Amino acid sequence: xxxxxxxxxxxxxxxxxxxxxxxxxxxxxxxxxxxxxxxxxxxxxxxxxxxxxxxxxxxxxxxxxxxxxxxxxxxxxxxxxxxxxxxxxxxxxxxxxxxxxxxxxxxxxxxxxxxxxxxxxxxxxxxxxxxxxxxxxxxxxxxxxxxxxxxxxxxxxxxxxxxxxxxxxxxxxxxxxxxxxxxxxxxxxxxxxxxxxxxxxxxxxxxxxxxxxxxxxxxxxxxxxxxxxxxxxxxxxxxxxxxxxxxxxxxxxxxxxxxxxxxxxxxxxxxxxxxxxxxxxxxxxxxxxxxxxxxxxxxxxxxxxxxxxxxxxxxxxxxxxxxxxxxxxxxxxxxxxxxxxxxxxxxxxxxxxxxxxxxxxxxxxxxxxxxxxxxxxxxxxxxxxxxxxxxxxxxxxxxxxxxxxxxxxxxxxxxxxxxxxxxxxxxxxxxxxxxxxxxxxxxxxxxxxxxxxxxxxxxxxxxxxxxxxxxxxxxxxxxxxxxxxxxxxxxxxxxxxxxxxxxxxxxxxxxxxxxxxxxx
Amino acid sequence: xxxxxxxxxxxxxxxxxxxxxxxxxxxxxxxxxxxxxxxxxxxxxxxxxxxxxxxxxxxxxxxxxxxxxxxxxxxxxxxxxxxxxxxxxxxxxxxxxxxxxxxxxxxxxxxxxxxxxxxxxxxxxxxxxxxxxxxxxxxxxxxxxxxxxxxxxxxxxxxxxxxxxxxxxxxxxxxxxxxxxxxxxxxxxxxxxxxxxxxxxxxxxxxxxxxxxxxxxxxxxxxxxxxxxxxxxxxxxxxxxxxxxxxxxxxxxxxxxxxxxxxxxxxxxxxxxxxxxxxxxxxxxxxxxxxxxxxxxxxxxxxxxxxxxxxxxxxxxxx
Numbered sequence: 001x002x003x004x005x006x007x008x009x010x011x012x013x014x015x016x017x018x019x020x021x022x023x024x025x026x027x028x029x030x031x032x033x034x035x036x037x038x039x040x041x042x043x044x045x046x047x048x049x050x051x052x053x054x055x056x057x058x059x060x061x062x063x064x065x066x067x068x069x070x071x072x073x074x075x076x077x078x079x080x081x082x083x084x085x086x087x088x089x090x091x092x093x094x095x096x097x098x099x100x101x102x103x104x105x106x107x108x109x110x111x112x113x114x115x116x117x118x119x120x121x122x123x124x125x126x127x128x129x130x131x132x133x134x135x136x137x138x139x140x141x142x143x144x145x146x147x148x149x150x151x152x153x154x155x156x157x158x159x160x161x162x163x164x165x166x167x168x169x170x171x172x173x174x175x176x177x178x179x180x181x182x183x184x185x186x187x188x189x190x191x192x193x194x195x196x197x198x199x200x201x202x203x204x205x206x207x208x209x210x211x212x213x214x215x216x217x218x219x220x221x222x223x224x225x226x227x228x229x230x231x232x233x234x235x236x237x238x239x240x241x242x243x244x245x246x247x248x249x250x251x252x253x254x255x256x257x258x259x260x261x262x263x264x265x266x267x268x269x270x271x272x273x274x275x276x277x278x279x280x281x282x283x284x285x286x287x288x289x290x291x292x293x294x295x296x297x298x299x300x301x302x303x304x305x306x307x308x309x310x311x312x313x314x315x316x317x318x319x320x321x322x323x324x325x326x327x328x329x330x331x332x333x334x335x336x337x338x339x340x341x342x343x344x345x346x347x348x349x350x351x352x353x354x355x356x357x358x359x360x361x362x363x364x365x366x367x368x369x370x371x372x373x374x375x376x377x378x379x380x381x382x383x384x385x386x387x388x389x390x391x392x393x394x395x396x397x398x399x400x401x402x403x404x405x406x407x408x409x410x411x412x413x414x415x416x417x418x419x420x421x422x423x424x425x426x427x428x429x430x431x432x433x434x435x436x437x438x439x440x441x442x443x444x445x446x447x448x449x450x451x452x453x454x455x456x457x458x459x460x461x462x463x464x465x466x467x468x469x470x471x472x473x474x475x476x477x478x479x480x481x482x483x484x485x486x487x488x489x490x491x492x493x494x495x496x497x498x499x500x501x502x503x504x505x506x507x508x509x510x511x512x513x514x515x516x517x518x519x520x
Numbered sequence: 521x522x523x524x525x526x527x528x529x530x531x532x533x534x535x536x537x538x539x540x541x542x543x544x545x546x547x548x549x550x551x552x553x554x555x556x557x558x559x560x561x562x563x564x565x566x567x568x569x570x571x572x573x574x575x576x577x578x579x580x581x582x583x584x585x586x587x588x589x590x591x592x593x594x595x596x597x598x599x600x601x602x603x604x605x606x607x608x609x610x611x612x613x614x615x616x617x618x619x620x621x622x623x624x625x626x627x628x629x630x631x632x633x634x635x636x637x638x639x640x641x642x643x644x645x646x647x648x649x650x651x652x653x654x655x656x657x658x659x660x661x662x663x664x665x666x667x668x669x670x671x672x673x674x675x676x677x678x679x680x681x682x683x684x685x686x687x688x689x690x691x692x693x694x695x696x697x698x699x700x701x702x703x704x705x706x707x708x709x710x711x712x713x714x715x716x717x718x719x720x721x722x723x724x725x726x727x728x729x730x731x732x733x734x735x736x737x738x739x740x741x742x743x744x745x746x747x748x749x750x751x752x753x754x755x756x757x758x759x760x761x762x763x764x765x766x767x768x769x770x771x772x773x774x775x776x777x778x779x780x781x782x783x784x785x786x787x788x789x790x791x792x793x794x795x796x797x798x799x800x801x802x803x804x805x806x807x808x809x810x811x812x813x814x815x816x817x818x819x820x821x822x823x824x825x826x827x828x829x830x831x832x833x834x835x836x837x838x839x
Contacts, residue, residue, distance in 0.1 A: 311726065335728035349726055350687055352719040354787040355712075364727035370709040417727065 002273045003066050005030050005194035006051055006054040006082070011060035013046050020046040023060070024220045026213050028163060028194040033185060035209035036198045039238055039297060039462060044198050048165055051196070052084050053077040065162070077088050083156035091152055093141030098123035100140050101155050117120055130154055130184050146177020153184055157193070164188055167195045170204065171298060174276055182208050189455065200297045204232050216240050216476040231501035235296075239464055239497065264323070266456045267339065267425040272307045272317035279481040281317075283308065285425055285456040290447060292471030293460045300480035301460045302344050305429045307460070309341040310334045321424060335364060340418030344429035344460070346407065350414045353403025357395045358384045360402045361416045368421075387416035392442065408439025415443070425456040431486070432466065444470060464493040476500060522579070542832060543746070543780050543796045546825070550803045558810045568688060572756070574802040575690035576749040578662045580769055580793055581776035582701045585744035585794040587707075588777050589719040590738045592638060592645035597746040597773060599656030600630045601766030604750030606664040609671055609760045616675030620751055627747020628740050630656055637735030653770070660762040680755035691753045694795070697745060704789040714738060716738030717788025775801060775822065779829045 004027035013021040020041045028034050038044050049055045051062055053071025062069045064080065071077040074084070091100045098116075099106075101123045109115040123136040132150055140148060149169055157164055166185070171176045185208050188195050197209055197488035205212055205226060212229065214222040214237045222229075222237045250321040265284035268335040272281040278300050279306075285291045293301045306312050308319050321331060326333040334341070343349040351361055361384050362369060369375050384398060395405055402413055411431065418426060426445065432440040447470060451457050461467050467474055474491050476484040476499040486492075554561040571683045587594040604623035611619035630652060637648035679689050705711035713734045716724040724731050746766070754760050780797030781790045801822055808818035 190568075309726070330728075332728035332730065341726065343726055348720070349722040350715050350720075352723050352787065354719045355715055359712055359715075363712070363724070363729070365711050365714055366727075366729065373708050373710060375709050375712065435788050 002029055002113070005064075005065060006069075007063040007066075008047070008051065009060050009063065011050055011057040011062065013050060013055060013058050014041075019218050021050070021057075021080065021215075021218045022425065024215065024218075026196075026220070027059075028196055029211075030162065030194050031189055033189055033195040033197050033208055035205040036196055036210040036215065037202075037205060037212065037234065037238055039198070041236075044215055045167070046166060046218070047215065048084065048196070051077070051165065052082055069188070071440040079162050082084070083161040084165040085149075085156050085167065085169055087154050087168045091140055091148065096137050097127075097134055097140055097143070097151060098136035100151060101136070101153070111360065116230045126154055127151070131180070131406075142172075142290065144177065146173045147160065149173060149177070149181060150184060152283065153181070156253060157188065158166065160277065160374055161193060162430065163194045163196070165198070167198045168200065169197075170201065172375035173315075178204070201275065202234060202296075205234070205426075213239055232497060235501050238296075239493075243342050267308070267319075267321055268323075268457070269304075269308045269319045270317060272304060272318060272319075273315045274303060274307060274312060274317075275315055277303045277480050278307060278314075279479070281307075281477070281480070281482055283458065283475060285458050287456050288451055288454045289473070290451045290457040290471045292461050292467035292474040292491075293458060293477060294464065294500075295477035296500060297462065299477040299500075301462075301477055302429055303480065304477065305341060305344075305427045305458065305460055308334070309427060332369075335421060335423075338424035340364075340421055340423035341427040342411070342414045342418055342429060342431055344433070344469040346410055346414065346434075351402045351410050354401060355412060356399045357388070357393065357402055357405070358398040360413050361387060361420065364417050365420050383420045384416075384425045387420055391416055391419075393445070406436070406439075408435035408443075411435050411439065411443065415446070424456070425458065427458045427460070429460045431459070432461070432463070448478055464496055468493050468496070472491075479482045530606070537745055539678055542829065543793055543800055545798050547803060548794060550800070550807060554803075554807055554810070558807065561810065568691075570806055571694075572658055572688050572798075573806075574798050575688075575694050576753045576766070577769060577772045577776060578694045579697050579745050579749040579752070579833070580600045580766075580800040581773040581780075581794050581798045582697050582791060583745035584770070584773040585777045585780070585789050585791060586701065586705070586714065586738050587645070587742045588718075588774075588782055588784060589714055589789035591721070592718075592735070592738070593649065593774070593784075594631075594634060594739060594742045594746075595646065595649040595741065595770045596630060596634060596650045596652035596656055598747075598766035598769040599653050599660065599742050600627050600746035601750030601753060601769065602660035602762040603627070603630065603663070605658050605754045605760045606660040606762040607740035608676070608751065608754055609669040612661065612671065614672055616673050620676075624747045626743060627743040627745075627750070629743070630747075630761050631740035631743020634738060634743065636738030638739065639732040639735035655710055657762075664760065664762040666763070668763070671754065671758055671760060676751075676755040677758070679752065682757065690756065693752065694695070697748075698795050699790055705789055705791055710734070715787055715789065718789075772798070772801060775826050779825060781829075784830075 006028040008024065008026040011021060011025045012023060016336050024043070024047060025488050026034070026047070036044055036047065046055065050057050052074050053076055054074055064082070071080070084161070087472065092103065095103070098120050104117050106114045107118045107122065120136050127134065130150060130153070132147065134143060134147060140151065153169070170181055173181060182204065185195060185197065199205060211225050212222070212226050212234065213220060214234065216238065263286065266287045267285040267347050267479050269283045273279050281300065281304050283291065283304065293304060295301050303312070307314055307317065310319070310331050310333055318325060321337040321339060324337065324338060352363065358380070363385065366375065369379055372395065387393070388398065393412045393416065402410060405413070431443055431447070444466070447457055447459065459467065459470050468491055470486070473489065474486045474496060475482050476486065476496055479498055486499070529622070544795055560566060584594055584597065603626050607623045608619050608624055611622050634649050637643045637647050682689050705714065713724070716727070716729060717731050719736050721731060743830060750765060753765050776797035777794050778784065778797070779800060780793030780795070782788060782794060804821050805818045808815070808821065808832050
């Protein structure tokens with residue numbers, strides 16, 4: 001085997017006592033594309049930052065071209081030949097394509113001015129090397145995201161990059177643009193560049209990558225050739241589940257009985273489409289039923305929730321509650337119809353940190369509590385006291401700012417905000433993410449209890465255990481479309497993982513029938 | 521470890537105290553200084569003069585505080601004053617009260633445009649209201665044909681110079697406006713909506729609050745108050761002067777808001793603090809003038825205080 005371009009040797013990294021990475025070793029070889037996969041918080045970005053010199057490892061070392069690498073700054077890594085392409089395009093949309101390509105290193109003439117003619121000529125030549133033909137004088141912002149991403153790649157790689165790190169480069173691209181980008185990756189491989197390819201999309205791993213490394217909770221859980229693994233095995237390792245023996249009744253505190261409700265659904269969402277994120281997703285929730293939405297990150301779970309709640313505009317689709325629908329669908333209309341939602345991003349979309357616990361709880365109920373412009377103190381305090389007691393929200397006083405509470409208590413405040421509207425349907429997007437074990441257990445048993453009382457719940461979680469044990473029926477999403485509807489005994493981690501993996505395989509077969517399929 | 525934590529906590533508390541009470545402390549210091557060193561400071565006539573002079577800024581600043589709480593800013597207040605001043609003499613023929621009503625409604629209209637640009641056209645508040653700053657001053661000059669018009673009207677004269685129970689009418693108006701704003705913010709549903717929209721717009725939207733209506737309302741209030749300040753200024757001067765009335769008042773108002781402890785980042789507001797901020801700036805100017813120092817000194821002092829106020833807030837927000 002050749003000398004690895006980058007050799008990461010059992011590195012570890014802690015942040016304020018919390019382990020971000022421990023004992024992770026990865027080798028990147030020239031001419032190989034190395035996939036790095038894992039769910040959120042697995043440590044992928046920490047690993048990238050250790051390689052590019054943003055962070056220094058606490059233990060272990062990073063070697064570059066056989067020498068210990070001690071980059072003090074990402075700039076040094078870049079100068080040494082390690083280029084990084086981030087998820088979001090880091091270019092200047094108002095400048096020309098060529099201007100972006102040569103940003104900060106524009107060719108100059110003998111007067112020290114930019115030699116535009118040479119810059120445009122060189123830019124055309126460089127881009128042609130990637131099969132991109134655009135007018136290099138056009139403003140970058142006028143081009144599609146895919147082309148922009150490609151120009152970011154060209155910019156990063158031009159010069160003498162020996163290692164290219166791509167952080168989810170296709171997350172905002174259309175399928176056609178993805179194809180173009182993967183061609184560029186293949187080109188890099190032919191030029192003997194070592195590529196680290198971070199992605200959530202399994203089909204890309206199997207289409208373009210040679211090696212794959214799976215991180216989970218800061219540890220390396222699998223590394224090896226792509227040809228030696230299967231989609232199912234990858235999904236299982238990413239989610240921390242054993243394919244052979246999937247445990248039942250683990251750490252969750254959901255009620256065991258999961259009734260499958262029948263009759264008229266209380267919530268019916270049909271044909272939700274928002275290109276390119278959602279494609280014809282339909283969801284039904286009955287009263288007293290918990291429906292799970294499963295899928296990998298970026299599969300359209302949150303987008304489905306937001307579509308039902310009227311947050312984002314839709315290309316197509318209808319939402320009705322108890323058979324009725326509003327003409328102009330918005331969060332306010334959804335709330336009036338009896339839908340409640342607790343968003344995924346607690347900090348940026350949920351709490352109003354500067355307001356008190358009391359004000360945060362009654363926020364959505366304000367229109368109902370207001371008479372002639374004034375809030376009824378008595379009714380407000382009744383509600384607040386009821387739910388603080390009921391959900392055991394721990395705050396020093398009701399006047400404490402919500403921003404000062406723990407994550408679990410903030411989450412309970414958000415639940416209270418929706419529950420005090422007495423909704424018919426409650427959408428919970430990652431209700432237990434990032435909160436402590438105790439609060440997690442409380443929220444899980446609350447969900448079961450609410451369903452028993454007749455509430456319809458749509459439960460989104462990236463923890464399979466939570467979906468399987470919490471929900472009676474599970475919809476599996478992939479790439480913005482429903483790929484499976486599991487009910488009854490079919491609701492198992494095994495089946496969900498099969499659905500995710502199976503869908504990838506089907507898709508793969510359609511797109512590239514000749515691709516080599518790996519066995520176990 | 522524990523000691524270091526306590527020490528840091530202690531420092532932060534001092535900062536917090538400075539932020540919430542700094543403006544009162546500064547006013548107290550200035551009053552003490554003036555009582556000791558400025559002859560004829562503690563006379564009824566002088567104190568009344570200070571209050572009357574601060575009235576327009578104080579009224580505008582209260583509106584500004586509400587806009588800033590919504591995570592916005594209103595630069596068009598001075599030009600709105602000019603429009604209201606320009607309209608007064610045009611409609612005085614129908615009587616003083618109809619003319620005042622028209623002037624104030626024009627302010628509301630300017631606010632409605634500002635609010636619509638921000639809420640519906642999703643323009644940045646600073647850009648939207650900067651445009652209105654230019655446009656409205658121009659419109660005011662067109663309305664008044666660029667002229668200063670002297671006004672001889674008993675009602676306006678009374679507004680400018682009379683007193684009720686020894687308190688000048690304009691000062692009473694400041695008290696009413698401040699009181700109403702404080703009630704609206706701390707007691708009424710509007711205040712909760714405002715602080716939620718300013719504190720976390722996404723959360724307010726997801727809670728089903730009428731975010732756009734709230735934004736438009738807050739700019740309308742600011743426009744109404746600015747036009748009211750325009751009427752007061754005109755009444756006091758006895759002349760409609762659309763070229764100069766309210767010139768640069770947006771800066772004084774923003775200063776009063778910030779010095780009064782309202783952060784520019786939105787989601788929090790101090791109405792009484794804003795009033796005190798305006799008063800502090802007025803006291804600084806008065807002190808400097810009465811000590812026979814040049815006006816430029818007052819400006820530099822004010823600049824220093826603004827920087828200090830923002831610094832204190834920065835320390836607080838990092839906590």
